[in-house]
Amino acid sequence: MHYDIEINNLSFNYEGTDVLEGINLRYAKEEFLAIIGPNGGGKSTLLKLMIGLLEPSCGEVLLFGQKPLHVSSQIAYVPQDTMANKDFPIxxxxxxxxxRLSPKSTGRYSKEDKQIARSMLAHVGMSDFETHKIHALSGGQRQRVFIARALACEAKIIFLDEPTASIDTAGQIAVFELLKELNRTIGIVLISHDVNVALNYATKVAHVNKTLYMHDVPSAHDFKLFQNQKAHVCDIELISATRCNHLHPKQNL
Amino acid sequence: MSDILHFEFMQYALYASLIVSFICGIIGTLIVINRMVFIAGGIAHGSYGGIGLALFLGISPLLGASLFALGLGGIMAYLTHRNNTRLDSLIGVLWAFGMAFGIIMTDLTPGYNVDLMSYLFGAILSVSLEDLYGMGSILALVLVFVLVFYRQLIAMSFDAKFAKLRGVNTELLYTLLILIVALGVVMSIRAVGLILVIALLTIPPYIAEKFTASIAGMMTLSSFLALVFCGIGLLLSYHFNLSAGASIILVATSAFLLQLPFKKR
Structure with a gap:
């Protein structure tokens, strides 16, 4: 089996505190991976380690078999929308x-760059907004633009940090439908605070709380089983109930 | 109006205003969008240490201030990259140290009593041709820097993590930005003083940000606004015999108050 991300026995500590411990993970870009877990459990840290914005304290992260920062042209990152610089005129x-930025490029963007950018905006359904200021958009629209920016990188995997944190429900569904469609050709790895999302859209779920447990998401068939029996099950129980074997993380490969 | 221009010092003052307006409009925009106003303030005030040191050593004050400002800028860039959570306090220390060091150095310089006020509020009416050349070359440097790295600067300012993953060396670019800011600030101090520099670096970009949709537009409008403030300030100072630097600041702050009711575009 070929994997695009391999994390081997990774630990990360920050100012003397262990944030992540003994993390192992295998990911192939055909999967839609959702990283869930409690606040402060290390989800964002794990994502940043995957793309090379942080260095592991021990263990290793291999992206396409190499160090993450060496292959950053092949991935794209959608940071959490914090609106920190909200008056930025752009x-x-x-x-x-x-x-379309690349390490060697200076000066202005080429015609081809603009063409690609426009087609990505069309892809996420935001063509009509190309001259709008970014912060005049709604949260959901802005997130679509950030996804278009990631697509413009022509990356093989897109990493998203809480892409729907500040969006209303309808907007959230639209964003996840888009990501699911994109997943037919590119890898999607995202952090979500919402377990429903993990169940409805992801094919794999990583539960991170200092350590990591992988889950396969049950297929629609498994759900039916419960529905027919009219059993009440919470979403989180579902991932645990079906095919979940909480092995020790080191064996859980 | 034309009678003012008969005086050579007035012509020089206008040329200086023109150059300083463009320097401040361009780097001021970068300072505002990167939230570096405190860093710029620290460099502006701290560079007084370089002026005092230059007087003591008998070298050109402009050269002394430039080198000192580059040193301060380098330290601030280093502290920023170390992700120091008390960065603002450390900048405050450098800010105060530079000024105090400059004053002690001038105290120790025998027989030379430098006018501190001319560095605080500038001496735009006594700008020399040599000063104009110095300011002009720094403006050229600023323009080249921004034209070459325009895309990278915008990407870094908007979202440094994304820029880094696109292969932009954000640490190096940020350091270069601080050093360019340091040089621009020092060149402007000669003409407009270190207090006015902060006003010209922040007020025009703050106003321009409201009415523009791109960074290039913000830089252009900021430069134009800075020029208008300088022009009106100089006219007022000439006709009513007021301090030039302080007049320019009051024009800029009045404009700031007047634009407050306008909503963002």
Whole structure:
């Protein structure tokens, strides 16, 4: 089996505190991986380690078999939308064009870059907004633009940190439908605070709380079994109930 | 109006305003979008240490201030990369140290009593041709820097993590930005003083941000606003015999108050 991300026995500590411990993970880009877990459990840290924004204290992360920062041109990152710099004067198209940056490029963006940026905006259904200021958009629209920017990188895997944290329910569904469609050709790895999302869209779920447990998401068939019996089951119980074997993380490969 | 321009010092003052307006409009925009106003303030005030040291050693004050400002900028860039959580306090220390060091150095310089006020509020009416050349070359440097790294600067300012993953060396670019800011600030101090520099670096970009949709537009409008403030300030100072630097600041702050009711575009 070929894997695009391999994490081997990774630990990370920050100022003397163990944030992550004994993490092992295998991921192939055909999967839709959702990272769930409690606040402060290390979800964001794990994502940053995967893409090389942080270095593991011990163990290793291999992205396409190499160190993450060496292959960062092949991945794209959608950071959490914090609205930290909310007065920044920039148009939607210029935000998407950032995805066309490369280490050697200087000066202006080429015609081809603009063409690609426009087609990615069309892909996420935001063509009509290309001249709008980014912060005049709603949370859901802004997130679509950030996904278009990631797509403009022409990456093999897109990593998203809580892509729907500040979006209403309808907007959330739209974003996840889009991601699911994208997953037909590119890998999706995202952090979610919402277990429902993990169940409805992800094919694999990683539960992170200092250590990591992998779960396969039960198929629709498994759900039916419960529905027919009119049994009441919470979503979180579902992932645990079906095919879940909480092995020790080191054996759980 | 035309009678003012008969005086050579007035022509020089206008040229200096023009150059300083563009320097401040461009780097001021970068300072505002990167939330570096405190760093710029620290460098501006701290560079007074370089002026005092230059007077003591008998070298050109502009050279002394430039080197000192580059040193301070380098330290601040290093502290920023170390992710120091008390960065603002450390900048405050450098800020105060530079000023105090400069004053002690001028105290120790025999027979030379430098006018501190001319560095605080500038001496735009006594700008020399040599000063204009110095300011002009720094403006050229700023323009080259921004034209070459425009995309990278915007990406870093908007979202440094994303920029880093796109292969932008954000640590190096941020350090270069601080050093360019340091040089721009020092060149402007000669003309408009270190207090006015902060006003010209922040007020025009703050106003421009409201009415523009791109960074290039923000830089252009900021430069234009800075020029208008300087022009009106100089006219007022000439006609009513007021301090030039302080007049420019009051024009800029009045404009700031007047634009407050306008909503963002």
């Amino acid at each position: 148009s939607v198209l210029d935000v998407v064009l950032m995805g």
